[in-house]
Amino acid sequence: MPRHAQHNRQETLDKALSLFWRKGFKATSLKDLEDALDMRPGSIYASFGSKEKLFQEVLQRYGRQGLVELERILTANSSPLGGLADYLRQLGELRDTPRPSHACMLVKTLLELGPGGQSALAQEILDSMETRFIDAFKAAREVGELAPGQDPERLGHRFQAQVMGLRAYAERKIERAALHALADDMADDVERLARV
Numbered sequence: 001m002p003r004h005a006q007h008n009r010q011e012t013l014d015k016a017l018s019l020f021w022r023k024g025f026k027a028t029s030l031k032d033l034e035d036a037l038d039m040r041p042g043s044i045y046a047s048f049g050s051k052e053k054l055f056q057e058v059l060q061r062y063g064r065q066g067l068v069e070l071e072r073i074l075t076a077n078s079s080p081l082g083g084l085a086d087y088l089r090q091l092g093e094l095r096d097t098p099r100p101s102h103a104c105m106l107v108k109t110l111l112e113l114g115p116g117g118q119s120a121l122a123q124e125i126l127d128s129m130e131t132r133f134i135d136a137f138k139a140a141r142e143v144g145e146l147a148p149g150q151d152p153e154r155l156g157h158r159f160q161a162q163v164m165g166l167r168a169y170a171e172r173k174i175e176r177a178a179l180h181a182l183a184d185d186m187a188d189d190v191e192r193l194a195r196v
Contacts, residue, residue, distance in 0.1 A: 009047070012037050012039070013061050014061075015037050016036065017062055017100075018036070018100045019033065020055055021062070021099075021105045022101055024112045025051075025055050025112060028051075052118065059105070059106070059118070059121050059122055060121070063106065063122075066129065067128060067129060067132070070129060070132060071132070073086050073090060074087065079140075080136045080140035080143065080145060081137075081145050081146065081194055084133065084136050084190050086187070088163070088183050088190065089184060090183075091163065091167065092166075092179050092181075092182065092183025093183075094167065095174070095176045101171065102167060104163075105122075106126050107164050107168065109122040129160065130157065133155075133156040133159045133160055133163075137150070137152035137153075138152040140193075145194050147194060159190070166183060
């Protein structure tokens with residue numbers, strides 16, 4: 001009996017996201033996509049155009065979700081530095097719930113595909129997140145929370161490196177408590193910037 005061509009696009013994208021995040025772009029075969037999405041190749045191509053276009057849409061979805069979560073955490077705290085610290089503490093919970101990978105899908109894409117192509121989109125999304133981190137440090141300076149002499153741009157770059165490192169570290173087989181403690185230490189460092 002043939003499969004139905006109709007599908008819920010958002011659910012399909014979430015299934016594809018989980019698969020690509022776990023296996024990567026190159027290791028994900030068309031057969032993997034057929035099985036995960038419960039779609040035939042013709043339906044996949046009719047809906048998304050190609051594996052590459054599906055992957056691009058998945059990356060965009062992943063990036064949007066990450067930026068929305070970052071904004072939610074930052075705006076929930078009246079202190080810009082406190083919001084950044086909260087974001088790190090939230091990353092300390094990466095091993096608390098099952099997920100396709102603990103490492104960031106954007107970073108995994110950069111490492112897998114190298115410069116250009118699909119990884120250009122991943123770089124663009126990471127740049128957007130880093131810009132938001134820099135903006136938060138600028139806001140901290142504007143409200144007098146950031147100690148004089150601190151450079152928001154440099155702090156934003158360092159913060160991005162810490163986030164990427166923490167997510168990569170979470171991919172290791174470590175105890176959940178150890179990841180929480182590491183994230184807490186990083187968050188404490190951010191909060192101490194106001195007292196330097």
